[in-house]
Amino acid sequence: METNWDASILPNDVFILKDNEFFECIKHVAGDIVCEILKIQMIDSAQVLINSDDLLSFLQHNSPEINFFRDKVPIRSDIGSVDLGNSNCKISEAQFRFDKVQEYFDRIDAKYAFCSEDCTGIIRKINYDQSTNSFVGFATPLINGIPVAKHYQTNSFNQLKSWFSSTDKSPLLNIHMIQPLQPANHLPDPTAFLLSAYGVVNTYTSIEILRRWLFIFNNSLQKKIRIIGFSTDGDSKYLRAMRLVSGFFGSLPHFKFIEHQEAFDLNNMAQWPWFFLRKKQLFLFFQDATHLVTKWRNRLLSSTAQLIVGQQFITIQHVADIIENSNYTKLDHGLNRSDLNPKDRQNYNSCVKLASDNVLSILLDGADTYGTYVYLRLLQMIILAYVEKRTRIEERLQSAWCIVFVCRMSWLQNKQSKSTTASTTTKTNAKSKCFFTKTAYLSVELNAHTLLYIVLLVKQKQLPREALNVYLFNSQSCESMFRNARSLSGTYSTMVNFTAVDFLRRSQKISLLNSIKCNQVSQQDDDNILSFPIHHKHNRNNNLPSLQNLDDMDQLNVEKIISNAFNQAIELTANLGISKLLKERKIFDLNSLSEYVFQELNSSSRMFDYSIETVDDDYDEFNLEEDEDNDKKDIMDSYSDDEEMKNNLFDNQDDENNYNMMTVKSNFSGIKIYDHIEPCRRDAYFRIKINNSQKYVQKQSACWLLTDNSMRLSNDRLSRVIETGRKES
Incomplete structure (x- = not known):
């Protein structure tokens, strides 16, 4: 199809042309094929054309008329021919793309992966997805924690109106990302x-979460992909699900x-009192x-918490004094006042500079700043x-x-200080002075246990050494996808967020770009491929210290490392x-301290859930990708064979509506x-009455x-800071 169009020949009144005059103009400028593409979609004016999202989405349907165009609308580029009628790259709401994951893993020769899950706020808006003939933007229903794809399909205007009035619009978009572990080579990570994306409301339970994880694990396993584990952002429901599945003070x-x-099974592992995770883990x-x-x-920047570690205060004022001290310059500390802004809650770079x-x-050389030093030293250790x-x-x-x-030491001291006071107010104050929250403490414990568990699996050769790249095991891939999707807004757009449909469309483009990059990496010697520059930070050095050879792993003395860690904690x-209290309780050595902590946690923090396991990973029930294509093809073929039956079904259904607007x-231009x-x-239109006359209304209209x-939501970090400031003022 010729694409070198001369825009200079457009008439001055092109924006007021309609119907045949508009089509004649398009035919003169762009040719017969483009003119017919617009005609079949009833795009009869420049205004309608500008408001159309995807002119070629109709090619995904199957009919004699559409088949005529599908064979005539290819796009060619330097990387080969791309058929826009091909729906292989299509991302639909709540569809789990296990087949596509398998293709991707086969291409990069990967067998192991880590899965992450996260959600973000979106604009609450309902849109019509023509490719699936369904409405997107309503809260996706969950069955046993699994989202139901294409749930909101109807040819009834009354039904859609009922959904608008009674069904929640999704305030959040939940996504699942699969991070592959690639065998050792010179390629980047x-x-x-x-894997999937769908709108949700924040009402699902921990049991639904773990059932969803089990669903992903089993279906990935069928594709010969072993999911090592899952990562989230510390939400309490997800943390509860993690504890229940892993048995970490949960059952x-x-x-x-x-x-x-x-x-997984850690064979012949010693019984370590300081290790609380059971030997067998599914993920x-x-x-x-x-x-x-x-x-x-x-927590350090909180205006309400007065933090104490042992007998030392932890306060951000110690850091502020460094910035204000004329004896120090920025060359000495590298800090800005904005690094101490408590309203900027997701400033990771500030964390790196503070630590x-x-x-x-x-801080170590200062007077009465040792508590803050210890706190930030621990922050540095988390990063390391x-x-x-x-x-x-x-x-x-x-x-x-x-x-x-x-x-553990600080928690025991805080617990002892609360037990010696009878006042409820005093206990509450002691709780608020603890330098970590319950969620943060459990996250620290769980992460350390998981890290050691993976190291032991690598030592026993149950996992490849690439599993030691734990910096990949996080939910930042979800955050990256959200950021990339927001960056695809128009150049002149003031909206930084998206609707559910916007995300699905943009993520499709991002996936296509990632596919091209993947091909580039695997075909570095081919001069004919489209090449993207790779930032030096993303170039992978095969000699990274974390990728030790297996002989080094065999020599790794875990008990010595843990002993050194305990001695370092004692020194800090x-x-x-704190040591005085521990000595009085006779729990100053590694084993006695850990046994005491285990008993305390086991008696006060153990959780139970007696829900029944539901094993249901059938693709058919949830309209998953593997069988959906065949079902869709059969339906479309049967409709093509009997067009009259289709018309009758459409007419009968519309007779039940009798909706009159x-x-x-009188003019709906x-x-x-x-x-x-x-x-x-007809599938893309409702049949209703307007002023007692029969009309066809496009479902998006x-x-x-x-x-x-009209809902708007800004997820720009600066905008959130400004909005938070307005609420507090």
Whole structure:
């Protein structure tokens, strides 16, 4: 199809041309094929054309008229021919793309993966998805935690109106990303793959979450992909699900996770009193370290919490004094006043600067600043253990477990101080002074146990050494997908957020770009492929310290590393007054301290859930990708064979509506409302009465008619900070 059009020959009145005059203009400028494409979609004016989202989406349907165009609308590029009628790259709401994941993993020769899940706020708006003949933007219903695809399908205008009035519009978009572990080579870390996306309301339970994880695990296993574990951002419901599945002071008596034939099993592992995770695990869990880091910083910046560790105060004023001190310049500490802004709650770069060696050195030399030093030193250890790519595995383990031991000591001291006071107010104050929250503490414990568990699996050769790249095991791939989708807004658009349909369309483009990049990496010697530049930070050095060879892993002395971590924790807390209490309780050594903590947690924090396991991973019930294409093809073929039956079904269904809309307007220019439409297009239209006359209303136009409130939501970080400031002022 010729695409070198001369826009200079467009008439000056092109924006007021309609019907035949408009089509003649298009035919003269762009040719017969483009003219026919617009005709079949009733795009009869420039205004309607500008408001059309995807002119070629109709090619995904099957009819004699559409088949005529599908063979004539290819696009060619330097990377080959792309058929826009091909729906392989299509991403539909609530569809789990296990087949596409398998194709991607086969292409990069990967067998192991880590899955992440996260959600973000979206604009509450209902749109019509023509490719699935369904409405997107309503809260997706869940069956046993699994979202139901294409639930909101109807040819009844009354039904759509009922949904608008009675069904929640999705305030959140939930996505699942699959991060593959690629065998050792000179390639960069492979890009995470978008498995599914769907709108939700925040009412699902922990049991629904773990059933969804089990569904993903089993279906991935059928595709010969072993999911090592899952990662989220520290939400309490997800943390509860993690504890229940892993048995970390939680129990699910009716779920038989550890009896699964693919469950990990640490054979011949010593009985360590300080290790609380059971030996058998079906899959593992990480709380997203970046979120943990920002939560750690935000507690320091809190205006309500007065933090104490041992007998030392923790306060951001110590850091502010460094910035204001004329004896120091920015060359000494590298900080800005904006790094201490408590309203900027997701500023990870600020966390890195606060935990820098320069700042820690100044705090260590200061008077009465040791508590703040310890707090920020622990923040630095979290970054080293889980975020930094080049940290050696010994340092990862020691840093992770040093944090655990310091938190255990501080928790015991805080617990003892509360037990010696009878006043409820005093107990509440003691709780608010603890330098970590319950969620942060459990996240620190769970992450350290998971890290060590993975190291032991690699030592026993149950996992490849690439599993040591724990900096990939987080939900930042979800955050990255959200950021990339927001960045695809128009150049002149002031909206930084998206609707559910916007995200699905944009993520389709992102997936296509990632596919091209993947081909580029796997065909580096081919000069004919489209090449994207790779930032030096994303180039993978095969000699990263974390990728030790298996001989080094065999020599790794875990018990010595843990002992060093405990000694480091003792050294850090020596000046805090914690050791005195531990010695009085005779729990100052590693084993006795850990046994005491285990008993306390087991008696006060153990949770139980007696829900019954529901094994239901049938593709058919949830309209998943594998069988959907065949079903869709059969339906479309049967309709093509009997067009008269289709028309009768359409007419009978519309007779039940009898919806009559009264308006003073008689000309509906610019709105897709017609007296007649082509039979092959009827699925995309409602048949209603307007002023007692039969009309066909395009389903997207019906959404516009029923929308009575235009929602806007900004997810730009600066905008959120400004909005928070307005609310507090």
